[in-house]
Amino acid sequence: MTLLTHRIGGVDRVVVMTLVIAQYGQGGPDVLRAENRDLAAPGATQVEVEQKAIGFNYFDALQRRGFISQDEPGRVMGIEGAGVVTAIGAGVTDFAVGDRVGYLRSQGAYAATRLIEADLLFPLPQDIGFEAAAALTVKGFTAWLCAVRLFDVQPGQTVLVTTAAGGVGSLTARLATYRGARVIGVVGSEAKRALAHDNGAVEVAIGLDDAIDLVARLTEGNGVDVVFDGIGADTADRLLDVGSVRSGGTIISFGASGGWPKADPDAVARRGATVVAPQVPNYIKTAAELRAGMAEVFALYRDGGFGEISPARYPLRDAAALHAHVESRTASGISVLVP
Numbered sequence: 149m150t151l152l153t154h155r156i157g158g159v160d161r162v163v164v165m166t167l168v169i170a171q172y173g174q175g176g177p178d179v180l181r182a183e184n185r186d187l188a189a190p191g192a193t194q195v196e197v198e199q200k201a202i203g204f205n206y207f208d209a210l211q212r213r214g215f216i217s218q219d220e221p222g223r224v225m226g227i228e229g230a231g232v233v234t235a236i237g238a239g240v241t242d243f244a245v246g247d248r249v250g251y252l253r254s255q256g257a258y259a260a261t262r263l264i265e266a267d268l269l270f271p272l273p274q275d276i277g278f279e280a281a282a283a284l285t286v287k288g289f290t291a292w293l294c295a296v297r298l299f300d301v302q303p304g305q306t307v308l309v310t311t312a313a314g315g316v317g318s319l320t321a322r323l324a325t326y327r328g329a330r331v332i333g334v335v336g337s338e339a340k341r342a343l344a345h346d347n348g349a350v351e352v353a354i355g356l357d358d359a360i361d362l363v364a365r366l367t368e369g370n371g372v373d374v375v376f377d378g379i380g381a382d383t384a385d386r387l388l389d390v391g392s393v394r395s396g397g398t399i400i401s402f403g404a405s406g407g408w409p410k411a412d413p414d415a416v417a418r419r420g421a422t423v424v425a426p427q428v429p430n431y432i433k434t435a436a437e438l439r440a441g442m443a444e445v446f447a448l449y450r451d452g453g454f455g456e457i458s459p460a461r462y463p464l465r466d467a468a469a470l471h472a473h474v475e476s477r478t479a480s481g482i483s484v485l486v487p
């Protein structure tokens with residue numbers, strides 16, 4: 149946040165400026181621009197947050213490319229972050245200046261300081277660092293939703309996790325391992341094999357063809373109990389087609405890195421399978437739901453369910469460089485932007 153004094157109408161006024169990363173056009177990382185913008189005072193129901201860490205999500209890349217949002221020139225990127233409350237609107241009672249807070253699914257996160265509706269915030273416990281919070285909020289919540297709430301992973305089950313070196317995929321693999329399952333990871337290249345092992349995968353496949361062979365071998369043709377899929381596109385159809393999911397098994401299609409997930413209803417019915425494509429916003433419709441969910445995520449983190457969280461750090465100003473690493477598929481794990 150920068151304070152500048154401007155002469156307006158013959159009077160000196162303090163103007164508050166903040167660094168943001170905005171999107172102009174749709175396409176590659178070059179559509180992102182760093183700029184300084186005026187920061188208004190918070191409205192009655194809003195809070196001003198000085199951000200300490202901002203989470204990168206694949207959602208940001210999809211939005212930048214125009215896959216999931218209309219073109220809105222000047223839109224500030226990003227949906228999650230963590231920081232300290234620096235001002236509150238007149239009607240805000242849940243938070244006070246100095247509180248540590250975090251949020252998810254609220255557009256405008258790529259900013260040094262931002263305004264946000266108080267209802268969208270959760271209190272950040274003292275023992276959770278800002279970078280861990282920014283790393284865990286969307287991705288930890290999604291992993292918890294998949295591997296605890298929607299499919300309660302049990303000891304002894306066999307689990308297939310695609311994008312096992314990515315953000316949500318790595319946390320889902322760790323959580324399933326922590327809960328006693330045997331995890332088979334899938335990654336896109338040999339370079340990511342070791343990462344998937346680090347995330348708990350006992351066996352790692354490179355690409356889906358390899359995964360189908362590996363599952364057949366490790367489950368003696370029976371298929372896995374559950375698939376957590378971050379690729380989307382025809383992944384569910386392909387796995388159902390060859391019996392990689394056990395009869396009565398489950399596919400949770402949480403992601404769309406390769407295209408929107410689809411599953412042929414006839415193939416689903418033939419296998420007696422359950423296919424779910426959850427969207428986080430449907431599970432955080434109220435402040436109470438959001439805060440209760442995040443409390444569960446942080447409790448699991450304290451207990452070791454997500455392992456050690458040490459995200460790659462990029463200066464906020466260099467957001468385009470982070471996007472370029474994601475685009476070339478050389479980025480792995482979790483990345484945060486630091487103002």
Ligand SMILES: NC(=O)c1ccc[n+]([C@@H]2O[C@H](COP(=O)([O-])OP(=O)(O)OC[C@H]3O[C@@H](n4cnc5c(N)ncnc54)[C@H](OP(=O)(O)O)[C@@H]3O)[C@@H](O)[C@H]2O)c1
Nearest residue numbers: 206207311314315316335336402403404405406426427428
């Ligand atoms: N349902 C929800 O509410 C929800 C919540 C959070 C995230 N998501 C979605 O979950 C997915 C993963 O998110 P994330 O933040 O964990 O992303 P991430 O860390 O960037 O991981 C995505 C992974 O996808 C793989 N990938 C990239 N481009 C691909 C392509 N063209 N085809 C196939 N695989 C590709 C890469 O792994 P390899 O190179 O190893 O293949 C990459 O590690 C995204 O689609 C995101 O939108 C959904």
